[in-house]
Amino acid sequence: MRYDVIVVGAGHAGCEAALACSRMGKKTLLITININNIADMPCNPSIGGSAKGIVVREIDALGGEMGRNADKTLLQIKMLNSSKGPAVRSLRSQADKVTYKKEMLKTLEATPNLIIKEAIVADILVEDNKITGITTEDKETILCDACILTTGTYLKADILVGDSRTPEGPHGEKRANFLSNNLAKLGFKLLRLKTGTPPRIERSSIDFSELKKEDGDDEKLTFSFDNITYYDYKNQVPCYLTYTNEKTHKIIMDNLNKSAMYGGFYETLGIGPRYCPSIEDKVVRFKDKERHQLFLEPESMYYDDIYLQGFSTSMPHDVQEDMVHSLKGLEHAKILKYAYAIEYDAIDPLQLKPSLETKIIENLFTAGQINGTSGYEEAAGQGIIAGINASLKLDNKEPLILSRSDAYIGVLIDDLVTKGTIEPYRLLTSRAEFRLLLRSDNADLRLSKKAYEVGLLSQGRYDKLVNKEKEIEELEEEIKTITFPQYKCNLSEYLKRPEVKIVDYLDKFSKKYDKEVLEQVEINHKYEGYIQKAKKEAEKMIRLGKKQIPDDIDYSKVDNLATEAKQKLEKIRPRTIDQATRISGVNPSDIAILMVYLKRHYNE
Amino acid sequence: MNDTIVAISTALGEGAISIIRVSGDDAINIVNPLFKGKDLNKVKSHTINYGHIIYKGEIIDEVLLSIMKAPKTYTKEDVIEINTHGSIAVVNKIMEILLLSGCRMAEPGEFTKRAFLNGRIDLTESEGVMDLINSETELTRKMAINQISGKVSKLITDLREKIIALISNIEVNIDYPEYEDIEVITISKIKNEVKIMKEKLLEILKLSEDGKTLKDGIKTIILGKPNVGKSSLLNALLEEEKAIVTDVKGTTRDIVEGNIILGGVKLNLIDTAGVRESNDIVEKIGIEKSLNLIDDAELVLLVLDASEDLSEEDKFLLDKTKDKKRIVIMNKTDLSYNNSYDKDIIKISAKNNIGIEDIKEKIKEVFNVGSFLSKNLMFFTNARQIALLKSAIESLEEVEKGINEEKEIDMIEIDLKLVWEKLGDIIGANYTEELIDDLFSRFCLGK
Structure with a gap:
């Protein structure tokens, strides 16, 4: 069997990538470990949020699925920062985890050119530094012209709770044992990252009467520019608010040595995100703070779990029980799933081109958490770009590269491939220097024409x-x-x-x-x-962005470059002069020398 | 890369003329509105044009302006060279205006860098140019960085810390809007802080300007009893340099008789002749006014009569000005010499134009002009910093405007960030580090 494109992993990145490819006419195979977990939300039951909501709008403007799928399945939606300026307004929704998966699967199955297959990919096949196919753990070989890896947190995943470390993916899923090692053999530098998720509580065991209710906005809102509302805005499902207290903090401090993250059980631990600290992190680092805010978010209408946002922890189960029971409204709460931390392999995103094609292996693309990001929206945003660019590549066309003044997705990818990351990367409004141009309201005006031109937008x-x-x-x-x-x-x-x-x-x-x-x-x-x-x-930046650096440039031949600049430029291989200016360790004089070199040797 | 840069390309101060060079895409657009003379858009390339530099209705200087359009120029960009009279004050003023009008201060060596970038010269050539001009640059670079005294630098650092605290709080409010425990920064909360910041910045601005009296000219009064020859001295001084450059907006308190450029230093001469002087009574109102002028003056030229001994009034004035920067001048040396006062004095005959040179030298000595002139970048960075400071204040005024118009906090924050960046530029917090290791940083300004 031979495909144009194989997408490995069917999370948010994989779904967008597979849909983009098949919609652009590529015969596409989407491989997942478990078909029932396609488009799963293993962490918070929410799509959107500050900056992320704008990414969802951008995905929709590009002809992607996330916005539409969220619209179909949302339980609650609101516009964040509505009292602030238009630049920082962003949609945030609670999505139903069950229907979200179901709707996405429906869409995937109904899409021509797209086949879904259950398997675990063990290796990729490479000839002359070009991808030719994959092999599965069941020793099956499938050939392809391009491949997109969207493996999420499944590469050699370990679940950490207290002092236990279990080699498995989220929800006790199987992990991919071999793929990351094989990528390392091909020359990829791996990162070990970590993230966590809070406990899930049984809805009926919570006393909501004393808790503050958080409703959605009292108007019809949609992520998608289709503007179709599927929900009853007068009848949204609320979230609730509770707080940690002195007692909670005491339990945490007393048991700190039992936490997987604080207990020192492991010598090498993945690096966790600063913006999403565990509750023990918060309590230790902000000792003066009397309380921390926690949100109770519904996961689905089809089961009883309430997600306890802000309470991620790697404490053992018995301590988690005590911690949860110290919270107001949760005195008699029943924990349905304990919080855990997860560690996984990712690749250093500096090994990627802005098209998300890897520099080492031609026609191999990566998107999502494998690139060191965190978040469904960040993953989906990369997924659609990887899908578009894999398809364009097979058609021998120039890649679609969004600049920092085009889209948050542009900011995200530029940050990844230019600066790299050492912790799971999350988009923040403050990362966008042109946020006034990158608004929720104008995502279609910014991007839809581009998507139409590449053949993705209807x-x-x-x-x-x-x-x-x-x-x-x-x-x-x-x-x-x-x-x-x-x-x-x-x-x-x-x-x-x-x-x-x-x-x-x-x-x-x-x-x-x-x-x-x-x-x-x-x-x-x-x-x-x-x-x-x-x-x-933005124009200043765009001007420099037009000055391209040829792919075949040999930095060792550029005289007078500082050694550090030479190494960094060689490693990152920026596509434009503008991108080169953002590399740390590359000084203005190096840029100058580089520009003169280009002018001489490429007549540019 | 093609923004418009400006620098003084001659040594500042002593020379008969100074040349300010502007290079970049907008060179003509920026200079044209400031130039009263021919329309620079219409004149031919490589021509010299006579006219005046005008700013806000005020004539700054009479200039010759060379206009050279791309590509046949040193930088291969549009270049304008403004030939001004060589006074520090005038040159600094023009620099400041250009910076406020949209030019950016050239980094050390940037003209050469552009020539290099635009393919005009190659690296070896530019190294050669560097060798020619780098004799003073290591010093000047250091000076540019160390120029601001620790005190002002600290004030700015503190202000930046306050601003960044506000900015990061606002950013947190944006990125985590649902977290109710985090303090929400509102317009009313920053209003007062912005006001205080602006006051501080204005104060720093005043300090910087005060500290560099040479920039706006030295407030100089000629003091002495009646008929001692103040007017003759004034006239002699005014004639000494033909350039009566401008009228400075005089305050109601100071009656500025004229500005003169003396040895590269600008003096704002303040006439005290209008002050009623009486031989007998010290209590008179006129004297009080005179005393006020003394308090304000940055330089006192105290004139004594060589032909008479010290009068009570002379003694009084000598005592009154003993803590000021002053030059005691013995006039009428052409007449009989009966004055017994023999401390550090300059002997002149204003009527016969004798000894005026000595006054000039003395003024340079008193204000340590020699050391300023030998390290010319100091004035240069001074103009740069003052322009940046003013620009930061302008951005802060934008913040205030936003507050008054009740714009959203995240919009106001955009300007607040600019204030932060500009203040960072002043103390070199943004890019100094990068530039120090920079190959081109070894270049002096201009060529």
């Missing part, structure tokens, strides 16, 4: 985009014609005032404009000064 969606752009233009013109003699200005200028809202002038317009069109025009005017500033900065 005609219907493209037509919708073109129409939206046309309407924005019309409205921009129209507001110039509506004047306010008493203020000596037109609506276009008047809108700049903070108190002026475009919706108050709808009766003055010649036609009914879409809500989204009104929103774009209002934001463009209200924040014009800020947006201009950001655009100017």
